[in-house]
Amino acid sequence: MTDQKKPRSLPLSEAITISAQAVGEVMLGRSLTEVLDQLDTHERPIVQSLSFDALRKWVKSHELIKQFIPKAPPPEVEYLLSVAIPLFLQSDSDGKGYASHTIVDQAVTACSEYEPTQYAKGLVNAVLRKVSLAIKAEREKPYPPDPIPMFFPPWWRASLKRNYPKSWQSILLGQAQRAxxxxxxxxxxxxxxxxxxxxxxxxxxxxxxxxxxxxxxxxxxxxxxxxxxxxxxxxxxxxxxxxDAGAQIAAILLDPQPGDRVLDACAAPGGKSAHLLELADCELIALELDGQRITKIGGNLDRLRLQSQAVKIVRGDASKAAWWDGKPFDKILLDAPCSASGIVSRHPDIPFLRREADILALQQRQRAILTQSWNMLKPGGTLLYVTCSVFPEEGENQASWFATEHDDALRLNAPGQILPTGINDGFYYALFKKNGS
Ligand SMILES: C[S@@+](CC[C@H](N)C(=O)[O-])C[C@H]1O[C@@H](n2cnc3c(N)ncnc32)[C@H](O)[C@@H]1O
The missing domain is CATH 3.30.70.1170 (Sun protein; domain 3)
Incomplete structure (x- = not known):
């Protein structure tokens, strides 16, 4: 297969329109990845960049919107402004962005497509001109404004404050940056x-x-x-x-050996399955519950030339044994479904989508999968529990609970909680060996 040509890019006004629609979908509770997956290849890079920035700078752009439109604008105008405003922040900060007049002009053109009333166009034009001046004036002030421009729900902030009293602000700030x-x-x-x-x-x-x-x-x-x-x-x-670099330690910690029978219990889109196969000729079952997501595993393994007789992609529920042929595994990777609170810099829609009650529900699902996976592990085998979360409810609390519940589980050395640093995302890792030979 040869490498594809560089896709043609999209005019800024069209990119603003599509990004504003994507932000609107997130506000209705849809995952941004799902929305972006439906775009054409030439649309995706710029729309992803604009919509990610809209979510990362949500608090900042809404302060500015409120300053210039005291009454809440129609949602279409709000989403369009939240996509356009971060463009001024970028153009001022790194010199690589668009000129202010281009941003205003392109956003007004975008509005003609998205919400084509005279009122909406006039509002977008007037607000963006004022915002542009306000951002310039703000840069001249001696101290930077609120350092966390991104929206995090109060329960999320409170949890980080409680669990990481010294570093919670730098964690949130890091998560609002581009990864x-x-x-x-x-x-x-x-x-x-x-x-x-x-x-x-x-x-x-x-x-x-x-x-x-x-x-x-x-x-x-x-x-x-x-x-x-x-x-x-x-x-x-x-x-x-x-x-991500934090994700790359999973396969290394599990340390697959040639001939090992390995289960990747929650496998889609297959990043860690692929890494396991890059490290050793093992017999791998890549298990996944979600019928949509499972299709990505085969695509990834095909591209990396890792498909073989020894690899099986299986649709099934890791908290049940219905899919299992009864042969125990030497090694199990359990990259459990979680809040994804550690990977916000790559998925800025997460703080908008999560609810506090999700954490307890996820904790229960993680426990069910952990318990069932342990039954499928050989005595002497190892299980790696992973989440991309920064909440201890999905990390250390789960590992301690599991060790207390299972007399045959020996905890091996593993990093535990890894906080996001700007280079790596946030992950939790615990490694268990099953006693016996
Ligand atoms: C964190 S993601 C896995 C990422 C993957 N390991 C990788 O590195 O590419 C968790 C996955 O678990 C799947 N999942 C959730 N509940 C499951 C279950 N009960 N059984 C199997 N898979 C499940 C989700 O659909 C999701 O694809």
Whole structure:
């Protein structure tokens, strides 16, 4: 397979319209990933960038909207403004953005498509002109305004404050930033050094990430500037995957060996399954409950050239045994469904979608899957429990509960809670060995 050509980009006004619609969907409770998945390839990069920024700067843009429109505007105008306002923040801060008059002009054109009344267009025009001036004036003040521009529900803030009294603000601030692009080199095709060389030849600057939370990484590369995946050498022939550095320690901690029978109990979209197969010729069952998400696993394994007789993608519920053939596993990766509160910088819709009550419901699902998976593990085997959460209810509390409930579970060394740093997302890792031989 050859690498695809760079997709043509979208005019800014069209991108603003589609992004405002995407933000509207999130406000109705839909996942942004689902909305973005429905876009054409040439639309996705710019719409993702604009809608992510709209969510990351939600509090900041709404302060400005309120300042200039005391009565709440119609939702269409609100979403359009929340997409356009962050463009001024970017243009002022890094010099790479659009000129202010272009932003106003393109947003008004977008409004003609999205909410084509004279009233809406006039409002967008007037508000954005004022916002542009206000942001300029604010930059000249000696102290920066509120450092957390993103929306987090009060219960979320309170939980972080309680659990991380010293670092909660820096965690939230870090999560409101754009996440860097991190790659995992497919060890079956290239060493990290070889691939770094290929990147350099393509004019893409990257540095190795050698360790996260005391675990050595052999395949992680941090790109200085993000690029579309189609520009990465050999992407479509499986040379490399995009994966956060914190996620890359999962397969390393589980340490699959050739011939091991391994279960990835919650596998879609297959990032960690692929990493396991890159590390060893193991017999892998990639289990997934969701009929939509499961389709992504095969696509990823195909691209990375990792499909074989030894790999089975199975639709089933990991909290039940109905799908199981009764043969126990040497190793189990349990990357459990969770709040995703650790990966907000890559999924800024999460704080808008989660409810406080979700945490208890998730905790119960995690316990059910943990208990059932343990029954499927061989004596002497290991199980890695992972969540991409920063809430202890889904991390340390679960691991302690599990160890107390299971006399045959021995806790092995693992990082525990990893907080988001701006380089890696937030994860929780606990490793258990089943007593016996
Ligand atoms: C955190 S994601 C897994 C990410 C994946 N391990 C990767 O690295 O690409 C959790 C997955 O578990 C799936 N899931 C939720 N409940 C499940 C269950 N009871 N049995 C199996 N899969 C489940 C979700 O649909 C979701 O795809």
């Amino acid at each position: 860097p692009l991190i790659l995992r080199v497919n060890a079956r095709q290239y060493t990290r050094e070889e691939y770094q060389q290929l990147l350099q030849e393509a004019g893409i600057e990257a540095t190795p990430i050698t360790e996260i939370a005391g675990v050595s990484l052999h395949s992680a590369l941090l790109l200085k500037d993000p690029v579309p995946v189609g520009d990465l050498p050999g992407f479509y022939s499986g040379a490399v995957s995009v994966q």
